[in-house]
Amino acid sequence: MFFGRDADTAALTSRVRAQPVVVVAGPSGVGKSSLVQAGLVPALQAERRWSVALARPGGDPWLRLAAALLRVQRSQQSEVSLGEARREVGRLRREGFSPVARFLRSQDRPLLVVVDQFEELLAGGHPDQDLLDLLLPAPGAADDGARLVLTLRADFLPALQSIPGFHTRLNERLYLLSPLTTEETRLAVTRPAAAREVSFEPGLADQILRDAAGGSLPLLEFTLTMLWKAQRRRMLTFAGYHAMGGVHGALERVAEESAARLAPDAAGILDRVLLKLVRTPGPGPGLVTRQRIAQADVPVGEWDVLQRLADVRLVILDTDAAEGRPYAELAHDSLITAWRRLRDLVTDNGEFLSWLARARQRAAEGDPLPEARISEARRWLAARPHDIPEKVSSFIDSSELRPRPECASYETLSLVPTRHESRPVRRHATLRRCAWPPTRNWRCAPRARQ
Numbered sequence: 001m002f003f004g005r006d007a008d009t010a011a012l013t014s015r016v017r018a019q020p021v022v023v024v025a026g027p028s029g030v031g032k033s034s035l036v037q038a039g040l041v042p043a044l045q046a047e048r049r050w051s052v053a054l055a056r057p058g059g060d061p062w063l064r065l066a067a068a069l070l071r072v073q074r075s076q077q078s079e080v081s082l083g084e085a086r087r088e089v090g091r092l093r094r095e096g097f098s099p100v101a102r103f104l105r106s107q108d109r110p111l112l113v114v115v116d117q118f119e120e121l122l123a124g125g126h127p128d129q130d131l132l133d134l135l136l137p138a139p140g141a142a143d144d145g146a147r148l149v150l151t152l153r154a155d156f157l158p159a160l161q162s163i164p165g166f167h168t169r170l171n172e173r174l175y176l177l178s179p180l181t182t183e184e185t186r187l188a189v190t191r192p193a194a195a196r197e198v199s200f201e202p203g204l205a206d207q208i209l210r211d212a213a214g215g216s217l218p219l220l221e222f223t224l225t226m227l228w229k230a231q232r233r234r235m236l237t238f239a240g241y242h243a244m245g246g247v248h249g250a251l252e253r254v255a256e257e258s259a260a261r262l263a264p265d266a267a268g269i270l271d272r273v274l275l276k277l278v279r280t281p282g283p284g285p286g287l288v289t290r291q292r293i294a295q296a297d298v299p300v301g302e303w304d305v306l307q308r309l310a311d312v313r314l315v316i317l318d319t320d321a322a323e324g325r326p327y328a329e330l331a332h333d334s335l336i337t338a339w340r341r342l343r344d345l346v347t348d349n350g351e352f353l354s355w356l357a358r359a360r361q362r363a364a365e366g367d368p369l370p371e372a373r374i375s376e377a378r379r380w381l382a383a384r385p386h387d388i389p390e391k392v393s394s395f396i397d398s399s400e401l402r403p404r405p406e407c408a409s410y411e412t413l414s415l416v417p418t419r420h421e422s423r424p425v426r427r428h429a430t431l432r433r434c435a436w437p438p439t440r441n442w443r444c445a446p447r448a449r450q
């Protein structure tokens, strides 16, 4: 049930029919993902059978895209194994979308690729250039019949534009989504209830619209969900609305009440869990996005807290379609600013979060930390051992142990004899343990070769 976006749905549908790539951009929470998934896709499907591959980049964007493409190529809903998805990544890197698009067109069900939350590709600070080239090709690239729709938080537009050559790739492709007008919001608020034969107490819908003016849609949706639960005899009431603190108080109240209900030992875990649910490319609450936590990566106590947060819809629990792993994530990015506890946590831990984001990025790229960064990493590991994922701490360890290219040329230096040796020798450090500066190499594991 999707109301209030008829005009945008029609406009976006005709843009997508006419051009291969469209980027739906707008402020966080304005309704981009909903417009594409609940407006555009059903509108396109109503006229012909499209094959819709929907992927969200997350931490493994190639894999997720590949898994989504494999699923649409199979007629039945079948599981995609990790091995299959990896092979598909190889093909996708070599040949792009064209072969799949041609295959699906030959079956008269053209390909629509939707990459939701495209900004997740940019949030780590070092976007994957090959993937950007695939998803946002240079203008004028051959039209193979596939359609690509990307949703992008508008505050990430400057980051995308600053990638050399990319400003021209956005021209002509942007669909800028504005907040719902008051009348559209009225439809979004009242129609879903009316369709289920539930009414608003007289005056309540107007009160909610006044309170929600200029506010975010996710907060409104959160409020309406709570109000729905508090309905009396198929009526949404002022009493229920005031009890939850209205549009502005609902989130804060529900969140803090659920925090207060946690067992005393779990309460201490809450802040740690909340910090794991966000990531930021730089200090401060600027470009913070939510991030998924895999159940396998957190202790049982933390997963319990995530389940409590899911009970009150602050967190979503789901299973990753590409990897089949259960995960948790914040219900919406806007919680990062709307929930005071989380906003303060992000601000107070800005330095740590931005260091962690950089370390994660390097770990994902297999780019070991330089020596100068290892002592900083060790400091964070000692100070916040429970806040650093296992993958990052083992990456720090392996950064220390890795051979460095500087060492390879080092053995060619001629050396002065030590006091134990009568003539100069060439030395070979054990490269596995060597690190810059070279003096450390010699302390590591020198062995002489005459």
Ligand SMILES: Nc1ncnc2c1ncn2[C@@H]1O[C@H](COP(=O)(O)OP(=O)(O)OP(=O)(O)O)[C@@H](O)[C@H]1O
Binding pocket: 002, 003, 004, 005, 026, 027, 028, 029, 030, 031, 032, 033, 034, 035, 117, 151, 152, 153, 188, 189, 217, 218, 221, 332, 333, 334
């Ligand atoms: N037309 C609508 N009617 C009712 N609720 C809506 C509508 N559009 C969006 N919403 C709700 O508003 C919230 C935000 O929508 P959505 O996630 O689509 O926004 P977004 O722009 O994609 O946000 P983000 O920038 O974080 O990706 C969701 O909870 C969604 O269900």
Ligand SMILES: [Mg+2]
Binding pocket: 032, 033, 034, 116, 117, 151
């Ligand atoms: Mg979205």
